[in-house]
Amino acid sequence: MPLTIGFVFDDTLDVLDGVQQHIVTIGEELRRRGHDVHYLVGETHDSPVPNTHPLSRNVMVRFNGNRMRIPLPAKRARIRETLAAHDFDILHVQAPYSPFMAGRVLSAASRHTGVVATYHIASADLASRVGGRLLGLINASTHRRVDEVVAVSQVAARYAEQTAHVRGVVIPNPVDVDKLAGAARAARRTGPSSSEEHLAVFLGRFVPRKGAELLLDAIAYGEAHDMFPEGFHVKFAGKGPLLDECRRRAEALRTPIEFLGFVEEEDKPALLASADVAVFPATGGESFGIVLLEAIASGAGVTLAGDNPGYRSTLLGDDDALFDVGADHARVLADRIRRALVDPDWAQALHERELRLLARYDVGSVADRLEEVYRRAIADRRR
Template identity: 90%
Template sequence: MPLTIGFVFDDTLDVLDGVQQHIVTLGEELRRRGHDVHYLVGETHNSPVPDTHPLSRNVMVRFNGNRMRIPLPASRARIRRALADHDFDILHVQAPYSPFMAGRVLSLAAPATGVVATYHIASADLASRVGGRLLGLIDASTHRRVDEVVAVSQVAARYAETTAHVRGVVIPNPVDTGKYAAASMPTRPSKSGDPLAVFLGRFVPRKGAELLLDAIAYGEAHDLFPEGFHVRFAGKGPLLDECRRRAATLRTPVEFLGFVEEEDKPALLADADVAVFPATGGESFGIVLLEAIASGAGVTLAGDNPGYRSTLLDDRDALFDVGADHARVLAERIRRALTDPDWAQALHERELGLLARYDVATVADQVEEVYRRALAGRRR
């Protein structure tokens, strides 16, 4: 039965970071299945999807190692109009959430509306854990309106249990694997040119761009990399200028591409003999790992943090330690990916085998079942 679904999200849809990618990818699949999908969001001016309803103004803050936008108090009258206009069967809130916007939506939801909360967060530091517990206390009254709880990984599930004292089913982030494969096909290389490593991510400490530069320097000092080896960094952030300065001291050719649009990511990742994501922590999942695999990167390597480890099902060849010896460990792993074709092909095939588990069609099936449970509980 087609449902009217409202994704509730305090942040903007003007940029497609992890949570935005989650709800846009899942929402478009649900729309393809005949559901009427809407987005009740914070301040948004250029949404990539239709039926977007901005409900608040937002301000920028730092939290959990990221810059993020939080809502100023949203108009209850505006929220009531949005809810009345669309008579939602399901409200699907992205958690943790602000009491000033998403919390107000939940408090005004019709009694017959099923409410699902999906948790996305993995704590990066003590401040985020303390802040999460405080927010859980503030949101306790509206969280009682939630019928079903989902977490994108076991890491996020532990955060939900610790901060909001709720347990739920783990359903991973969705990836439109067919879209990435199709988008990269026109430029998919034979991987027969000069060996290339690619980093894609924000230039902030926990994403680990500096760790890859450490590995390049170690590889140069120990003559580990094959002839022609070069590296591309894509993204922006406060550490970009420092990384540029460090790269200028290396012999290895290093190119900084800046921000890469969503439609250009598959071709960038398809070019990579090795896609490297050295995040040190604070990751609840690894969407970018799956995007690289789906695009056709030769091998995808990831920092051994709990979120990435969960996404890659603890594949020890794909994961590398991000501790004190990270430069040597990562440099030697890159070398093996570029010089041991049997090992690289076996890893590549195991990584491709992950995609069905995370494909948006598989994830949407599981989410629809959660929606059915939420509605059944409301209609008893």
């Protein structure tokens, strides 16, 4: 039976970071299945999806190693009007959430509406853990309105238990495997032919925990020890406060390094597909590894990831794909990149193992499990 579903998210849909990608990807799949999908969000001016209902103004803050937008107090009358206009069967709130927007939506929700909360976060430091516990206390009354709890990983599930004292089922982030693979194939057909070989690609924000500097350390180590094959070169994609510093460091290296800046969503599959090695050296604060799966689905030769709990969980503990981000990271990562480029049997075996992960995370499989959660939440409400 088709449902009317409202994704509740304090942040904007003007940019597609991790949580935005999650709700847009799963929302489009649910729409394909006949459900009426809406987005009750913070300040948004250019949403990529229909049925977007901005409910608050937002301000930028720093939290958990990221810059993020939090809502100013949303008008309760506007929330009530939106809820009344659509008679939602399900409200699916992205957690942790603000009491000023999502919390107010939960307070105003009809008692017949099922409520699901999905936790996305992993603590990056002590401040984020303390802040999370404080937010859990503030939201305790509205969180009692939640019928079912979901976490995108065991890491996020631990955060939910530690901060909100709730337990839930783990349902991972979704990846539209067919869409990514199709976009990469189309780019190869229509784009200029390329003879590039031995290409490593970094895609992410230039902030300390995403590890762009660790990759530069590995490149410098590999140069000093003559580890990389002829033609080895690197592309960095993204923006952030460390970008200028990384550019300065790259100028001192012999390896050809290109900084692409911000890459649009539609251009990411082609970039990742061009990589012999896609490298994501995040040091921590990751609840999941959606970018790893995007690289695999797009057709990167080998995807390598920093060994933090979120990435280890996503890659099911594959030690060939994971590398230590501790004191010896430069040597370890340089050696792993070299092996991916000069040992085709090893690289192919890892590539095939990574491809087998995709069925677990494909949006169709994730949507099946989420629909079951929705049915339980609705049944609980309508007994």
